[in-house]
Amino acid sequence: MIQIYNSQTRQKEDFVPLTPGKVGIYCCGPTVYDFFHIGNARPFIMFDVLRRYLESRGYDVTFVQNFTDIDDKMIERARRENTTVKELGDRFIGEYWKDATALGVEPATVHPRATEHMQQMIDLIQGLVDQGLAYAQDGSVYFHTPAFPEYGKLSGQNLEDLDAGNRISVDEDKKSPLDFALWKAEKPGEPSWDSPWGKGRPGWHIECSAMSMHYLGQHFDIHCGGQDLLFPHHENEVAQSEGYTGHPFVNYWMHNGFLNIDNSKMSKSAGNFFTVRDILKEYDPEDVRMLMLSAHYRSPLNFSRDMMAQAKASLTRLYTAKARLLALKKATKAETAPEDGKLMGQLDEFLRHFNDGMDNDFNTAEAMGALFELVYLANTEMDETTSTAVLDHALDTLNKMTAVFGILKKEEEGVPEDIQALAQERAQARKDRNWAQSDALRKQLLDLGWQVEDTPQGQMLKKS
Numbered sequence: 509m510i511q512i513y514n515s516q517t518r519q520k521e522d523f524v525p526l527t528p529g530k531v532g533i534y535c536c537g538p539t540v541y542d543f544f545h546i547g548n549a550r551p552f553i554m555f556d557v558l559r560r561y562l563e564s565r566g567y568d569v570t571f572v573q574n575f576t577d578i579d580d581k582m583i584e585r586a587r588r589e590n591t592t593v594k595e596l597g598d599r600f601i602g603e604y605w606k607d608a609t610a611l612g613v614e615p616a617t618v619h620p621r622a623t624e625h626m627q628q629m630i631d632l633i634q635g636l637v638d639q640g641l642a643y644a645q646d647g648s649v650y651f652h653t654p655a656f657p658e659y660g661k662l663s664g665q666n667l668e669d670l671d672a673g674n675r676i677s678v679d680e681d682k683k684s685p686l687d688f689a690l691w692k693a694e695k696p697g698e699p700s701w702d703s704p705w706g707k708g709r710p711g712w713h714i715e716c717s718a719m720s721m722h723y724l725g726q727h728f729d730i731h732c733g734g735q736d737l738l739f740p741h742h743e744n745e746v747a748q749s750e751g752y753t754g755h756p757f758v759n760y761w762m763h764n765g766f767l768n769i770d771n772s773k774m775s776k777s778a779g780n781f782f783t784v785r786d787i788l789k790e791y792d793p794e795d796v797r798m799l800m801l802s803a804h805y806r807s808p809l810n811f812s813r814d815m816m817a818q819a820k821a822s823l824t825r826l827y828t829a830k831a832r833l834l835a836l837k838k839a840t841k842a843e844t845a846p847e848d849g850k851l852m853g854q855l856d857e858f859l860r861h862f863n864d865g866m867d868n869d870f871n872t873a874e875a876m877g878a879l880f881e882l883v884y885l886a887n888t889e890m891d892e893t894t895s896t897a898v899l900d901h902a903l904d905t906l907n908k909m910t911a912v913f914g915i916l917k918k919e920e921e922g923v924p925e926d927i928q929a930l931a932q933e934r935a936q937a938r939k940d941r942n943w944a945q946s947d948a949l950r951k952q953l954l955d956l957g958w959q960v961e962d963t964p965q966g967q968m969l970k971k972s
């Protein structure tokens with residue numbers, strides 16, 4: 509049984525989808541005013557793994573991830589660059605695709621843009637006004653939090669405490685300090701849309717309520733995003749959506765922990781960030797995925813070069829094990845062997861461990877352990893006498909696990925013969941301890957576009 513830690517109830521719960529066999533997921537996506545950083549990449553990668561795992565368990569997943577293409581940051585950056593908000597959005601959505609694709613993040617089922625869903629937002633706001641949950645004030649519209657007594661339930665706070673903390677910053681236009689903008693009256697020079705309250709633009713929170721309900725229905729399974737979004741963004745989404753429909757909005761709320769640098773959150777505003785674009789100049793995209801997978805998505809994860817080096821080394825072990833299994837398959841003569849039953853049983857057990865880890869609130873660190881159990885078995889218990897039946901099963905099990913993680917996708921076959929011959933020569937030179945020759949051959953291979961890595965299991969070739 510899959511269990512999910514639900515931020516709303518603050519406990520692990522059995523996962524039961526609303527419709528058997530189907531899952532609806534909404535994830536808060538990027539604000540497209542700049543390149544995204546590797547902190548942002550954490551939810552993109554981890555919730556991509558969530559989706560892949562659910563699909564591997566046979567669920568039909570509808571995955572929605574939005575693009576926030578209108579907000580203060582978009583307006584400010586467009587102004588600085590002397591361009592329009594629309595053009596800025598188009599540009600950074602294009603850049604998002606480049607980085608997300610490189611990181612192996614699959615496109616969502618739908619990637620709705622806020623500016624293309626004005627009508628859905630306006631309808632929702634109008635509904636809230638009609639029900640007395642929102643009020644218009646000088647061309648803006650605010651959600652009136654005291655009218656929704658359950659406000660605070662997602663983040664585990666109550667209205668009185670929240671109210672007390674906010675009393676000092678009472679905004680003149682608002683009836684209550686916790687009221688928040690659903691619609692913002694037009695300001696000179698800013699993009700605006702027509703609405704029943706005059707020209708203006710939506711507040712940020714309303715877009716996710718409008719687009720999630722539009723694509724997934726008014727009650728759906730999973731909503732996710734970074735932990736910084738729990739309050740107020742998601743709290744406000746709950747208030748708007750449940751206030752509007754009068755019934756539950758989301759069954760499971762999932763929040764990823766922060767990617768930190770020196771134990772503080774990586775963020776653009778703090779200036780302590782690395783863009784994915786820059787990181788990929790130095791590292792392989794799969795190294796980044798491996799780093800993310802090494803920790804449970806809810807734990808904090810510290811980014812450092814040491815951690816990246818560890819991730820890289822772990823990935824190399826996986827590639828080496830896979831190459832070894834493929835090489836053994838070529839060398840082996842036996843289709844079956846006496847120890848098949850035992851080895852097959854062990855492989856099945858590893859896949860069970862893997863699934864147990866993933867069932868346990870998508871604990872990729874735990875599941876990774878099972879992957880390395882398989883690697884250990886391949887390296888210690890399998891050789892030229894192992895049957896093709898077992899080797900095929902080992903490769904199949906390995907592929908099942910790595911497909912969920914979205915790693916080990918580089919072609920290990922198809923190394924041209926002349927390259928293989930040079931690599932062979934280099935292996936011999938190393939055996940003969942002829943270091944000058946082995947270095948020269950490494951350089952020659954590099955010039956031909958192939959990188960050689962020396963591992964405890966021998967040398968490995970990778971396209972450079």
Ligand code: AMP
Nearest residue numbers: 537538539547548550733734766767774
């Ligand atoms: P933004 O583009 O700022 O709206 O962020 C996109 C996603 O990245 C949201 O789900 C954020 O919660 C998440 N996020 C931002 N910074 C970090 C970080 N340092 N670690 C993990 N997630 C983050």
Ligand code: ZN
Nearest residue numbers: 536537716741
């Ligand atoms: Zn959102």
